[in-house]
Amino acid sequence: MRINGRTNQELRPMKIIPHYIKHAEGSVLIEVGDTKVICTATVEERVPPFMKGQGKGWVTAEYSMLPRATQVRNQREAAKGKLGGRTMEIQRLIGRALRSVVNLEALGERSITLDCDVIQADGGTRTTSITGAFVAMAFAVNKLVTDKNLKQFPINDFLASVSVGVIGDTPRLDLNYEEDSQAKVDMNVVMTGSGQFVEIQGTGEDAPFSRKELDELLELAETGIQAMIEEQRKVLGPISARIRGVEHATAE
Amino acid sequence: MRINGRTNQELRPMKIIPHYIKHAEGSVLIEVGDTKVICTATVEERVPPFMKGQGKGWVTAEYSMLPRATQVRNQREAAKGKLGGRTMEIQRLIGRALRSVVNLEALGERSITLDCDVIQADGGTRTTSITGAFVAMAFAVNKLVTDKNLKQFPINDFLASVSVGVIGDTPRLDLNYEEDSQAKVDMNVVMTGSGQFVEIQGTGEDAPFSRKELDELLELAETGIQAMIEEQRKVLGPISARIRGVEHATAE
Amino acid sequence: MRINGRTNQELRPMKIIPHYIKHAEGSVLIEVGDTKVICTATVEERVPPFMKGQGKGWVTAEYSMLPRATQVRNQREAAKGKLGGRTMEIQRLIGRALRSVVNLEALGERSITLDCDVIQADGGTRTTSITGAFVAMAFAVNKLVTDKNLKQFPINDFLASVSVGVIGDTPRLDLNYEEDSQAKVDMNVVMTGSGQFVEIQGTGEDAPFSRKELDELLELAETGIQAMIEEQRKVLGPISARIRGVEHATAE
Amino acid sequence: MRINGRTNQELRPMKIIPHYIKHAEGSVLIEVGDTKVICTATVEERVPPFMKGQGKGWVTAEYSMLPRATQVRNQREAAKGKLGGRTMEIQRLIGRALRSVVNLEALGERSITLDCDVIQADGGTRTTSITGAFVAMAFAVNKLVTDKNLKQFPINDFLASVSVGVIGDTPRLDLNYEEDSQAKVDMNVVMTGSGQFVEIQGTGEDAPFSRKELDELLELAETGIQAMIEEQRKVLGPISARIRGVEHATAE
């Protein structure tokens, strides 16, 4: 029996509070169970040096946890003077995932930075960051269109992410921290609204896993992600239509 | 006329949400106008090397702003690889201020770390951090007493902080970001519940100031701080009595 | 047609030169096509602080490229003063993968560090590092057993890794640098000798991928990895039997 | 009774040796009691990036102590690889204080860097640095005028600084290291020749202080600072007249 009586196929309660930070072009506070992340999207009219002059935009992400987001206080990376490997890995993943649904040519020579700051952690902080950052990015992009700085809506598809894992012999959806610590296989999956994979990262550090386990985990993930995307649609309201439209055009 | 029709002697609306982060021993979300800070208090059963073996405790603080707490995105200090001078100055101030009302002998050989993370900034982030951190610390200390890890309540007095400044020729209480940018004199004041000064930091970078201006600013600050302490008392509820008691003993 | 007339299901020529560095407890020079990596295994009679006193060993990895391993010279990370995100991601992957086949209790309170230094790069440097590091580790562990510092051979299974990807619409095995640059889907797979997955990292940054594509890629990877493990067996000679033995015991 | 029989209202002996370093545009060795600081002013025909194109100049400061300026050797910040919080706080204070008496428009698009290097420390190193740096800056600015690189003398007023504190119940002027260690209240004051405040930084870490104590400390500081400015006038000789003239114009 899982905490709060969840079934193995069930997501934790999820809440997305839009426009949470007044200064950002797009922002949300996303809560998945007790995991809470502030996601802001910043639009800047410049691209990094390696992208200059290509007429294309850039999407990147940064990830951090407040020191007391966790049960035991973590030292700040700013105080240590460097980013840890885990942080780098996560922010590279978030940036890559979000870029996969953005038409960088259509975005034009500007950049969007997604800042994902975990204020309370209870498992799944990287997947929750992706799901929240997508909504913050959509708000920011919509502002560009509304302000007539952009003609075409440059997001091709919805995008969300969830973790799955094997505890004992049982595949489970959306692990909290306690479950994650016990999982022998741990997998993060990022998918689009049209059901395609963007990232699969599966690790069997404590025990390798079979093809059959992999298949079961991917199915669980797909169910969870589509439910999350439903939630994103509600929060984005009419903006959702702009994403669907473009997506449809792409699929033709 | 000030924004929202405030008078020169008036604080911005202030709200303290207690127990905001579930993992921390003490925590609040404090909002003063549009400035919002998460303050957590972490208790650890050890002290820094330079304090070891003295039978005394330690109180320290760290301060940070989310990148998009401000109108223009700030680069993370973790990404730059070092803390800026402003951050260091502020976290040293917060730590020093809070230590002034704690009986470190009574705290015993343990440390309290106050993390002040600004999630939205609109002026007065350092003073708001002090006011919020005091409440987070009081919750954490109370937990130590309740859990029988501490006999005596080691906080001697209430403590809060506010900024004051001269805009044009007019002294004003509790500057927001826009006012702060225009101030020719800028002063941060930290005071105790019994009306004593703990820190005065006044700067006349754009124009030096007279003794008369100084006196007016200190009076404004005192009024504001006592109003803030009233708010702290309400949030702390019965814990307040423990602080008053000790304070009284000290005053004799 | 692929370079050198390879078919889509074909590995590049692979060579493992054992005992390449005289000082190391185990070492190889591994060449997969034009990718060349020196892998050394260092045994130290201590574990990192977080592992102390648990009676278990630790396996970790470090990865680096010589500045001119690549077509354009890369600045040294030592000169930059910090490890990049890509390096951290890769060395975490290598360490995690190798730990999955080691019985850390049987290893005892000592650590093995696998240094993977790419002296020439042509795609697949992280997968080649894993395949080579496994052999270096097996030599080092065998030395511990031979020197009577260890009773039980603590490696449970063989382990190798390969990259697969989709170029155009065609899934291909073991991409070189040029193919890797053109791939719309890129996946690194780590598997054991008994055919289980240890890591799957698939990325569709340029285009999301379908379940069908995923299945085809995993099959290609499995074929390639089992061929690589055959090569490892040859190089390890009689040591291979010790790995099989333990593996069999585990499977019962 | 204070060391050397000083009264509570008395400064330590003060000496300013002009033109101490031959390469600098302006320089002094300033000694206040046993505290000795080398202050150099460097003029550069450029401003920092954030000031470019505004037609204004910039004044900034750096502060450091030789490792053995103190009773116990301090590790070099260059060896630690970063500036400490105390150093940053002090150099920000020195820069801010000196800018307050400089007309940055009149200075033109050039910068003055004040390097304050403490070669021997015995309390009051930051206030001594300000008092000495003012003289070094005046020499450097005078050279610009003499060399016809500047028409108007851009320093508006004299500037000096002193520390005051409460030891036991007694306010004292110009604390040496031993007194500073015992002080329950510690205050650094920066004032202009015309008797206005530029900075007040008062700290009651060990015990909060009353309004009455504050008033007494400010009076002591004012007396000390005006005596120091007399000393500055003597060292600057005829250059002093240029500062007075501008100051008068400002006061009208």
Next chain:
Amino acid sequence: MRINGRTNQELRPMKIIPHYIKHAEGSVLIEVGDTKVICTATVEERVPPFMKGQGKGWVTAEYSMLPRATQVRNQREAAKGKLGGRTMEIQRLIGRALRSVVNLEALGERSITLDCDVIQADGGTRTTSITGAFVAMAFAVNKLVTDKNLKQFPINDFLASVSVGVIGDTPRLDLNYEEDSQAKVDMNVVMTGSGQFVEIQGTGEDAPFSRKELDELLELAETGIQAMIEEQRKVLGPISARIRGVEHATAE
């Protein structure tokens, strides 16, 4: 008696494998006894900022050791976050030595970076790096001439380096690691093909040395270096003639 029966005047066996790294403009693997160094030369069509606009080229070097090049594993400097003093000293020496035989005007406004990576160390890594880097540089420069990017061959003379030392009372040529550890005097000498000195670095940390000892060491070094240059000539083949020609012109 020395290891392998060498006489005191005898070099270790030396081998230079040309074109060892396919991407570099010039490269060798050089082996002197058990010391093995990969030297690559990278040509870039730019010079460092301090050389810009002078119409001259630049030659610089970087040096590193793989962690397990040594008997005991060394921590990577990239992981420590900074270059050690020994590394800096060595790479400054290599760069300085190689510049001494290059006509920087004739090279034109481009730079050559010599990367010397020690893959196995047994004494003399810095001198072996110089000897190998010279050959890598000659290959790279020859490619510039062959590709018609350069008219004149800009290397004036051959250059090689060896270590000498006093063990007990006996001067010896080309110390291996074990001899180096016992030497009371240790000297590295760099000389040109025409028999002139470029660098002499002699250290008597354990015991000062006399003028007579110095003279004996310099003679040993000269013999060894001329033998090494013979080896360089063989590897460079017809390119050697281009160096001799220029050298002759210089000598007139």
Next chain:
Amino acid sequence: MRINGRTNQELRPMKIIPHYIKHAEGSVLIEVGDTKVICTATVEERVPPFMKGQGKGWVTAEYSMLPRATQVRNQREAAKGKLGGRTMEIQRLIGRALRSVVNLEALGERSITLDCDVIQADGGTRTTSITGAFVAMAFAVNKLVTDKNLKQFPINDFLASVSVGVIGDTPRLDLNYEEDSQAKVDMNVVMTGSGQFVEIQGTGEDAPFSRKELDELLELAETGIQAMIEEQRKVLGPISARIRGVEHATAE
């Protein structure tokens, strides 16, 4: 003709002011021409980790220049966050040179740190640092003996250092900055009072040098160093006898 009419064999005027910094166990201000260095010796009753438990002491050095010691202001290494290669090379040289005349066993398990801070630079800062640091060290060691913390005087011999170089075709002693910039050969020599070499570092970056030139330079250096040691003897007064005594014992 040299500046100030010096002959090629003549040192610049040299002055050593003893006990310059009151806190240090030993200290001098040494001036050689316009080069001025503060040298302090700090005695600490501990040794670095790699020396622990060997019953021996350690001598080490740190070197720095004030930012405006030079004609053009240098950025502080503390602000850059790391020590430059030149600084590391110099402080390693100073430490090595001083250790060569100290009997580390006789010093006991304690360390002496020589801080050499250049306050004004005009050529020869590293050699001047060695000459001054020797005197500071002798004062500190003498204090250990006087305070009965040490029985035997552990310094074996005098030690001083000077630079020599070839300008045009002329070898010269003790180069100032201007001469140093023009020198085609530059050599730093460290010698003992008994006329033995401790370090020879000769560089012919701009032009290689012959054996004859080397011989002439070494003779010049010897003359200069013995004159410097005469000056050290005067400043050390009766302490000099203790050094001679030990030196004599060693020579038997």
